Amino acid sequence: MKYAIAVVGSGPSGLYVADALVRQWPDASVDVFDALPTPYGLVRGGIAPDHQNTKAVIRALERTLARDGTRFFGNVEIGRDLQYDELKGAYDLVILSVGAEHDRPLGIPGEQLPEVYGSAAFVGWYNGHPRYRNLNPYLGGASLAVIGNGNVALDIVRLLAKTPTELATSDLSSHAAHAIANSSIRDLYLIGRRGPVEASFTPIELAELGELQRCVTLVDPAALSATVGAHVPEKEIKVRQRNLDILRGFSERTIDAATMRIHILFYAAPSSIVGDDHVRGLLLDRTRLEGGNALRTGEQFELAVDTVIAATGYRTVSPPGVPFDEKRGVIANTDGLVEDGVYASGWCQHGPRGVVGTNRTDATALIKRIAADLEQTPRSPGKPGGAYVDRLLAERAVQVVDFEAWRRIDAAEVANATHPKPREKFVTTEALLDAARLAH
Numbered sequence: 001m002k003y004a005i006a007v008v009g010s011g012p013s014g015l016y017v018a019d020a021l022v023r024q025w026p027d028a029s030v031d032v033f034d035a036l037p038t039p040y041g042l043v044r045g046g047i048a049p050d051h052q053n054t055k056a057v058i059r060a061l062e063r064t065l066a067r068d069g070t071r072f073f074g075n076v077e078i079g080r081d082l083q084y085d086e087l088k089g090a091y092d093l094v095i096l097s098v099g100a101e102h103d104r105p106l107g108i109p110g111e112q113l114p115e116v117y118g119s120a121a122f123v124g125w126y127n128g129h130p131r132y133r134n135l136n137p138y139l140g141g142a143s144l145a146v147i148g149n150g151n152v153a154l155d156i157v158r159l160l161a162k163t164p165t166e167l168a169t170s171d172l173s174s175h176a177a178h179a180i181a182n183s184s185i186r187d188l189y190l191i192g193r194r195g196p197v198e199a200s201f202t203p204i205e206l207a208e209l210g211e212l213q214r215c216v217t218l219v220d221p222a223a224l225s226a227t228v229g230a231h232v233p234e235k236e237i238k239v240r241q242r243n244l245d246i247l248r249g250f251s252e253r254t255i256d257a258a259t260m261r262i263h264i265l266f267y268a269a270p271s272s273i274v275g276d277d278h279v280r281g282l283l284l285d286r287t288r289l290e291g292g293n294a295l296r297t298g299e300q301f302e303l304a305v306d307t308v309i310a311a312t313g314y315r316t317v318s319p320p321g322v323p324f325d326e327k328r329g330v331i332a333n334t335d336g337l338v339e340d341g342v343y344a345s346g347w348c349q350h351g352p353r354g355v356v357g358t359n360r361t362d363a364t365a366l367i368k369r370i371a372a373d374l375e376q377t378p379r380s381p382g383k384p385g386g387a388y389v390d391r392l393l394a395e396r397a398v399q400v401v402d403f404e405a406w407r408r409i410d411a412a413e414v415a416n417a418t419h420p421k422p423r424e425k426f427v428t429t430e431a432l433l434d435a436a437r438l439a440h
């Protein structure tokens with residue numbers, strides 16, 4: 001049966017779903033929309049630029065986009081260029097895979113100060129996401145705090161601590177490379193509400209903090225008396241133990257000739273950001289753990305910092321008209337089903353957790369579910385799909401970036417890079433669209 005299917009979002013979840021759809025229904029036409037002129041979501045705009053091996057998953061995602069019967073509609077935002085109702089009218093099935101791209105507020109006083117940034121914005125800035133090109137985060141002070149105890153927080157402190165030489169083989173955007181090279185920051189604080197056992201670091205990323213050229217990573221040995229306790233799920237025990245071992249190694253270090261320091265602070269919950277017009281410090285409550293939960297003890301301390309980055313979570317912004325679960329910050333759905341013929345997958349379905357590969361497992365499960373739904377309540381294909389959408393977008397003068405146009409952007413970015421940098425990203429929509437038009 002030849003279904004016309006729309007997938008909204010070309011991040012890992014959208015593309016793994018597109019792949020699974022074609023495996024399930026080889027005749028289906030699958031149109032993948034993305035608001036950006038570039039595909040791959042957070043693989044391009046989130047994963048750290050010095051982790052090029054992780055970004056290699058793009059090769060597999062690219063094969064999906066290049067497949068006959070699958071079309072890429074880059075630079076088409078649902079809610080701006082096409083409406084959700086129009087999509088439902090044009091396609092037999094719609095899969096929403098729009099991610100969770102926006103920062104969750106910290107919810108503490110002082111958050112509105114100019115030197116406070118969410119990690120989505122900060123990571124987007126160094127990764128060349130057009131939305132954050134002009135963020136210009138303040139890196140002119142002596143110290144910066146990153147709130148959060150996950151891999152995103154590790155990525156941020158690691159990149160800020162690296163030298164230009166260490167970053168030479170990354171695809172860090174030039175504006176960010178320049179700002180980081182010229183930053184005066186000497187002390188980076190990584191702050192977690194809970195303890196070393198509860199931190200959701202992965203050991204490989206944590207260990208990288210011990211291998212930096214100009215920076216030493218320090219942790220108070222008193223914070224490491226914890227043991228991997230009963231509240232840790234069985235499958236996590238090894239990882240948490242490994243993290244503890246790595247942290248114990250850090251705790252034995254002293255401040256030597258290093259010009260920068262990363263201080264890992266546990267059992268500290270932010271209470272407010274201090275400052276009138278500018279950030280002067282961060283007020284923290286000491287915490288203790290009860291059953292894995294952090295409880296504030298009433299004891300406070302202040303850190304003098306000039307910049308604060310909150311790496312404490314993301315929420316989805318869904319296109320207008322899509323049912324939304326305000327409490328969870330995701331598209332309202334029951335095991336992926338949003339409404340008749342509409343499903344959600346990836347971070348916009350279950351929130352921001354899991355690695356790239358998790359989206360693949362989720363996609364397989366979702367397609368099984370869709371197939372079961374269709375068996376129970378058959379729908380006959382017959383909606384007009386891409387041909388109708390092409391007409392609408394042409395009437396609206398939207399410059400659609402198809403797969404070939406994306407390949408032109410890709411080639412130009414690679415050609416513009418100076419060895420050993422793998423690519424020099426275009427960081428504005430205009431520059432991306434200009435590159436897409438080349439040789440047209």
Ligand SMILES: Cc1cc2nc3c(=O)[nH]c(=O)nc-3n(C[C@H](O)[C@H](O)[C@H](O)COP(=O)(O)OP(=O)(O)OC[C@H]3O[C@@H](n4cnc5c(N)ncnc54)[C@H](O)[C@@H]3O)c2cc1C
Nearest residue numbers: 009011012013034035041042046078098099346347355356
């Ligand atoms: C900072 C950071 C670092 C990470 N590092 C790693 C790592 O090293 N290794 C790892 O395995 N995982 C990593 N992850 C996790 C991984 O990136 C996610 O699991 C994955 O990207 C989630 O996929 P997704 O498709 O749900 O969302 P996304 O990747 O965010 O994709 C969503 C896509 O939807 C598009 N979109 C949004 N709204 C619209 C709209 N209205 N219309 C059209 N398109 C729209 C967006 O432009 C985007 O392309 C990291 C995540 C973050 C935040």
